[in-house]
Amino acid sequence: MDSRLGVFLTVARMEQLTRASQHLNLAPSSLSQQITGLEHDVGTTLFQRTRRGMKLTPNGRILFTMAEEMEATWQTTLRTIRLSETEASEVRLAASHTVSELYLPRPLGRFRADSPHTRIHLNMTNSADVIDQVLRGVVDIGIIEGAGPHSRIQRFALWQDTMGLIVSHHHPLASHKSVDLEDLEGLDWILREPGSGTRRVFEHALQDAGLAVGRLTVLMELSSLRAIAAMVANNVGVSVVSSAIVDTSESQIPAVKLLTIRGLSLTRTIEAVVSSLPQSQAVARLLFRLQEDVAIRARQR
Numbered sequence: 001m002d003s004r005l006g007v008f009l010t011v012a013r014m015e016q017l018t019r020a021s022q023h024l025n026l027a028p029s030s031l032s033q034q035i036t037g038l039e040h041d042v043g044t045t046l047f048q049r050t051r052r053g054m055k056l057t058p059n060g061r062i063l064f065t066m067a068e069e070m071e072a073t074w075q076t077t078l079r080t081i082r083l084s085e086t087e088a089s090e091v092r093l094a095a096s097h098t099v100s101e102l103y104l105p106r107p108l109g110r111f112r113a114d115s116p117h118t119r120i121h122l123n124m125t126n127s128a129d130v131i132d133q134v135l136r137g138v139v140d141i142g143i144i145e146g147a148g149p150h151s152r153i154q155r156f157a158l159w160q161d162t163m164g165l166i167v168s169h170h171h172p173l174a175s176h177k178s179v180d181l182e183d184l185e186g187l188d189w190i191l192r193e194p195g196s197g198t199r200r201v202f203e204h205a206l207q208d209a210g211l212a213v214g215r216l217t218v219l220m221e222l223s224s225l226r227a228i229a230a231m232v233a234n235n236v237g238v239s240v241v242s243s244a245i246v247d248t249s250e251s252q253i254p255a256v257k258l259l260t261i262r263g264l265s266l267t268r269t270i271e272a273v274v275s276s277l278p279q280s281q282a283v284a285r286l287l288f289r290l291q292e293d294v295a296i297r298a299r300q301r
Contacts, residue, residue: 017054098241153273179261
């Protein structure tokens, strides 16, 4: 497949040249030249270039549909060849930081006991990138905090995750079990970076409750769940994270306390997403171990 079509698809999906260049690790000028060259070859304008980003023209939408079909055919061909040659001596995963740090260690350990010769490649990234990596065939399985419908992926519901407010044991709220919405504006916040599933769920919950995240005092934004917990433990600020960080014995951080936020819905479903292309036996075994862990956690509650 023409490499320019890959650039075209990425720009069309992200709708911004800068974001696409960061994702592809290419200079924006290089992407712009490739798009211009592609437009010259097909003889039509593919994008409307505006201050808000890159929008597909009618002809661009036609090419986008065809390019996605070509991409899917190419990935099917690659996967079929790889399976016939190696029978999947490796499994490639992409998962959010929350999932990687709190949910994956146990099922991956059980999978390793089953398949000691299968290598595991885990890419920790924010949720916004996971589905894209699955669709592009970069990974076999993506794990994300909820996924929208897409014709080219299959979804498997895994863990139910509830988030809560964590504070230091030295924080004035540490003597409380819960807080009200109006208490949130007076706190110093350490939040996950934009694009993370945790940040998205928290912001949507605030909006549903009539409170914009812009009204919070945000001291810093971090991509590492462990770094956030350490900052909170040392009373730098407070944060909203998965309750598994204090509920699960192997991941528990004793220096923080979890509080509920009255009036805020912070429950989400963690899902595995895979491409609709053929899957190896190793991928099927790992999906089984992930679903098995859901039952284990349910029994432990």
